[in-house]
Every structure is written in C-alpha cells, then in structure tokens.
Amino acid sequence: MKLRETVLQATYSLQANKLRSWLTTMGVAVGVFSIIAVMTALQAVDRSVASGLSSLGSNTFEIQKYPATFFGGHGRSRFINRPDITYDEGLAFKKLMRGKAKNIGIQVSSSGNLATYENLSTNPDVLLFGADVNFASANGFDIETGRNLVENDILYSRNVALIGHDLLNTLFPTGENPVGKSIKVNGKVCRIVGVFTKKGAAFGESQDNLVIIPITRYLAHINVKRSISITIEAFSQKEYQATIDRAIGAMRVARGLTIEKPNNFELRTNEALVDSFRDFQRTISIGAFIISFMALVTAGVGIMNIMLVSVTERTREIGIRKSIGAPRTSIMRQFLLEALFLSLTGGLIGILAGASAGNIVAIAFNIPPILPVAWVIISIAVCSGIGISFGIFPAYKAAMLDPVDALRSR
Structure with a gap:
C-alpha cells in the first residue's frame, strides 16, 4: 500500500x-x-x-518593613511584629545618605481608595500615596502636565495632589486641563497640581491609577500609624552594591540598632525579586x-x-x-x-x-x-x-x- x-x-x-x-x-x-x-x-x-522591574529602574532598590514576597508560617509573625518604619526615621536616613545616592524618595501608600470630581467617580481601587518631593524621580515617574511636589508642600502639609492617567481619563473625559481643579479622595479635598506621564502596567497592575499627596498630609489626615518605605536610586550600576551597603548601615543607625541586633527591615532589590x-x-x-x-x-x-x-x-x-x-x-x-x-x-x-x-x-x-x-x-x-x-x-x-x-x- x-x-x-x-x-x-x-x-x-x-x-x-x-x-x-x-x-x-x-x-x-x-x-x-x-x-x-x-x-x-x-x-x-x-x-x-x-x-x-524595568519600570522600577536597574539601579533602584527599596527599604521597607516587609519582604517583597513571603508566605505563611512562623516567619510571618516575625515580620508583623516588627516596629513600623517611621517618617522621622526616613528623614534621619536621608540625612545620613546625603550625597551617597542619586535619589531617595520616602512614601507610604494605601489601596482601595475612591476619587471623585463633580458627578464623576473612579472605582474604589485607587492607590493613594503620601510622598516627598523625590518620589517621582526615584520611582521613574515623569510629569506630563503641571508640576511636581515641592518642599513647601511637604513642610506645610498642603492639600495638593498629582494624579495618574487612569484618573485623568475617568474624571476628566472631555480633555479639560485638570491642573487647578479640586477632586475628593475618600471625601477629602485635594487640588491637582500635576499629572504624571502614562506609565502602563507592572506586575499585572496599572501604574497610572494613583494619587500622590504630600506625605506629611497623608500621615496627619489619612493614617498616622502607617509604616513608610524608602526608594533609593544609586548613581550607577557600578555603585549599586556599594549604595546598598551604605543604605543598610544608615538604616541601622536611623533605627538605633546596636551591633548585636539583626536588621528589623527588609531590602527589596530587583535581583531578589527575580x-x-x-x-x-x-x-x-x-x-x-x-x-x-x-x-x-x-x-x-x-x-x-x-x-x-x-x-x-x-x-x-x-x-x-x-x-x-x-x-x-x-x-x-x-x-x-x-x-x-x-x-x-x-x-x-x-x-x-x-x-x-x-x-x-x-x-x-x-x-x-x-x-x-x-x-x-x-x-x-x-x-x-x-x-x-x-x-x-x-x-x-x-x-x-x-x-x-x-x-x-x-
């Protein structure tokens, strides 16, 4: 056949x-x-x-209370029982690291927030950040319209905000300029001073569905007991590891840890995540x-x-x-x-x-x-x-x- x-x-x-x-x-x-x-x-x-990881930047790492990933078990209680990283400790850390890193941004965040403007509103899934003036540059955000936060915004806890493109499209669908307009985030009024350039998604979540307000206002009016995180950007890849070593030492000093005590904070690097x-x-x-x-x-x-x-x-x-x-x-x-x-x-x-x-x-x-x-x-x-x-x-x-x-x- x-x-x-x-x-x-x-x-x-x-x-x-x-x-x-x-x-x-x-x-x-x-x-x-x-x-x-x-x-x-x-x-x-x-x-x-x-x-x-590419959106975070190759020379960037973060100090925070919890590790980037951890599972249940006995280790969980160890992380939960750690003292929160306070804003004062963050300021002390920045002072100790002055001149030793390209950018240092302090931030604190919460999810599940609702933003409204006139008769329009977002879904209750907005990420609200309290941040300092270095947040945008340290985390790779560019300003498309308006301005960034300035030192006086932080110093006087001003009710100003920057928004991402998701909020721009939802709250201002007709294309009007949002700068100078007042929105409400969970019922609290914020005046928009800037809009971030569209950044896209990372880890399956949009990076444009966010509102940034001064960290001092966040801690005073949103959640005073929230642990902060610190984003550090090294000058170059060559100095990346040296910057990490300096940051660990500076954070131990800022938290008052003696030589025999282990670190009570976590370092989140791209390599560790990978x-x-x-x-x-x-x-x-x-x-x-x-x-x-x-x-x-x-x-x-x-x-x-x-x-x-x-x-x-x-x-x-x-x-x-x-x-x-x-x-x-x-x-x-x-x-x-x-x-x-x-x-x-x-x-x-x-x-x-x-x-x-x-x-x-x-x-x-x-x-x-x-x-x-x-x-x-x-x-x-x-x-x-x-x-x-x-x-x-x-x-x-x-x-x-x-x-x-x-x-x-x-």
Missing part, C-alpha cells in the same frame, strides 16, 4: 469508532493541557515581572512536568489497550488483507499511524486548550497573548513518542498474525 492509502485506511478505521477514539485522545489532551497551561501562565507572569520568582517558577514547572508525564504515560497505556482491542476486533480484516498480498510492513504502518493519530490529536487539543487557559493569566496581567513555542514543540515530540512507543506492540502483533488463522476468526 502507498503511504496515502495507509493514511486513509487508518483514518477510516478511527472514524468507525468515534467515541472510543475521542475518549482515548482526551487522556493525552489532559496531560498536554496541564503542562502548556502552566508554562503559558508562568511565561505571562515572567514577562510581567520583567516589565515591572531569584524569588525563578525559584517559584522552577518548583511549579517541575511539578507540572511530573503530573503531565504521569498523565501521558497513563494515556499511552490507554492507547495500547485500545489498539490491542482493535487488533482483536479486526483480526479477520487483517487476514483478508494478508491473503491478497498485503505485506507485514503495510499492516504495521497502518496500526502505528492510528496510534500516532490518536496521540497527536489529543496533543493538539491539549495545546489549544492549555494555551487558551494560560493566556487568561496574560490577560489579567495586561500582557499580549503568549504561546510557549518550545513547550509546544516538546509536547508534539512527546505525543509522537507516546503514540509510537505504545502503538508498536499492537502494530507488531497485527503484522505477525497468521493469515489462515486470521481468516478463521469470526
């Missing part, structure tokens, strides 16, 4: 048992789905992390691969079982084909193709479903759709291997049937 005829014959045989064929392919689809969905989601998060995510990604990837491999082996056993049943059911057909001159290689090739079709069909279904499910995470993180090409190729190769390896024994058994005994079968 020519290859084309072999392929058609294998296709007709699978179509004759549609339900059985589909049930078999679903086993392969589940295994491929799990690995493709997980890898697509991890790539989406990875791109979001890379985007977020390492933390990579460890998490590696663990999830290994777990997903093991689960997928087990599912695919189970599916392979199912393919072998179905093909053995098929050989038994078609024994007389095999005998007729052999009696009219069909070679063993032709029969073996047909049954191998049937097993391969089952495995690859399940693999393609799993790839499409897995990529679709994984891209839900990409959408949530405002990342363009992703297809993990390397894992798609690996999945197709594995499915091919599963189909051939688990189909070769039934194919060999079919090819080795004695034509006389096969013709006697009913």
Whole structure:
C-alpha cells in the first residue's frame, strides 16, 4: 500500500469508532493541557515581572518593613511584629545618605481608595500615596502636565495632589486641563497640581491609577500609624552594591540598632525579586512536568489497550488483507499511524486548550497573548513518542498474525 492509502485506511478505521477514539485522545489532551497551561501562565507572569522591574529602574532598590514576597508560617509573625518604619526615621536616613545616592524618595501608600470630581467617580481601587518631593524621580515617574511636589508642600502639609492617567481619563473625559481643579479622595479635598506621564502596567497592575499627596498630609489626615518605605536610586550600576551597603548601615543607625541586633527591615532589590520568582517558577514547572508525564504515560497505556482491542476486533480484516498480498510492513504502518493519530490529536487539543487557559493569566496581567513555542514543540515530540512507543506492540502483533488463522476468526 502507498503511504496515502495507509493514511486513509487508518483514518477510516478511527472514524468507525468515534467515541472510543475521542475518549482515548482526551487522556493525552489532559496531560498536554496541564503542562502548556502552566508554562503559558508562568511565561505571562515572567514577562510581567520583567516589565515591572524595568519600570522600577536597574539601579533602584527599596527599604521597607516587609519582604517583597513571603508566605505563611512562623516567619510571618516575625515580620508583623516588627516596629513600623517611621517618617522621622526616613528623614534621619536621608540625612545620613546625603550625597551617597542619586535619589531617595520616602512614601507610604494605601489601596482601595475612591476619587471623585463633580458627578464623576473612579472605582474604589485607587492607590493613594503620601510622598516627598523625590518620589517621582526615584520611582521613574515623569510629569506630563503641571508640576511636581515641592518642599513647601511637604513642610506645610498642603492639600495638593498629582494624579495618574487612569484618573485623568475617568474624571476628566472631555480633555479639560485638570491642573487647578479640586477632586475628593475618600471625601477629602485635594487640588491637582500635576499629572504624571502614562506609565502602563507592572506586575499585572496599572501604574497610572494613583494619587500622590504630600506625605506629611497623608500621615496627619489619612493614617498616622502607617509604616513608610524608602526608594533609593544609586548613581550607577557600578555603585549599586556599594549604595546598598551604605543604605543598610544608615538604616541601622536611623533605627538605633546596636551591633548585636539583626536588621528589623527588609531590602527589596530587583535581583531578589527575580531569584524569588525563578525559584517559584522552577518548583511549579517541575511539578507540572511530573503530573503531565504521569498523565501521558497513563494515556499511552490507554492507547495500547485500545489498539490491542482493535487488533482483536479486526483480526479477520487483517487476514483478508494478508491473503491478497498485503505485506507485514503495510499492516504495521497502518496500526502505528492510528496510534500516532490518536496521540497527536489529543496533543493538539491539549495545546489549544492549555494555551487558551494560560493566556487568561496574560490577560489579567495586561500582557499580549503568549504561546510557549518550545513547550509546544516538546509536547508534539512527546505525543509522537507516546503514540509510537505504545502503538508498536499492537502494530507488531497485527503484522505477525497468521493469515489462515486470521481468516478463521469470526
């Protein structure tokens, strides 16, 4: 038989048992789905992390009360019970670090805030920052319209504010200049003095859905007991590590820590975030691969079982084909193709479903759709291997049937 005829014959045989064929392919689809969905989601998060870190700046790090990522357990109470970093400690730190860093910004924030202007309002998800004059430059924000905070805003706790582009679009949809207009944030009046340039999303969250007010006003009227964080920008990548070392020493002095006491604050660097995510990604990837491999082996056993049943059911057909001159290689090739079709069909279904499910995470993180090409190729190769390896024994058994005994079968 020519290859084309072999392929058609294998296709007709699978179509004759549609339900059985589909049930078999679903086993392969589940295994491929799990690995493709997980890898697509991890790539989406990875791109979001890379985007977020690039927005922070390569020479930037942050001092705060809590680590960037930590999980439950005994360590959680250690972080919660730490004393808050106070604004006075932040000012003392800035004084100690004067001339040793390019920018030092002090900020404190809270989420879930509502901003209104006349009869328009935002969703209650606005991020409200109390910040000093260096917040914008230290955190990579540029001013598009108006001005930045100035020292007198901080000194006199003025009710001024800068807003991001999300608030500009929501509260001023007609395009009017918001500078000089008064908005309310959680019922408290603020006069807009500037608008930040659109910055986009980082870590799946918009960086434009924010309001910045003087940190002194925040601490006096919003939340006096909030722990602050400090963003430090080194002069260059070459001086980055030295700046970190100086910042740790300055913070220990600002907090009054003696030499025998451990640090009661955390340093958040881009490298630490990346390492933390990579460890998490590696663990999830290994777990997903093991689960997928087990599912695919189970599916392979199912393919072998179905093909053995098929050989038994078609024994007389095999005998007729052999009696009219069909070679063993032709029969073996047909049954191998049937097993391969089952495995690859399940693999393609799993790839499409897995990529679709994984891209839900990409959408949530405002990342363009992703297809993990390397894992798609690996999945197709594995499915091919599963189909051939688990189909070769039934194919060999079919090819080795004695034509006389096969013709006697009913």
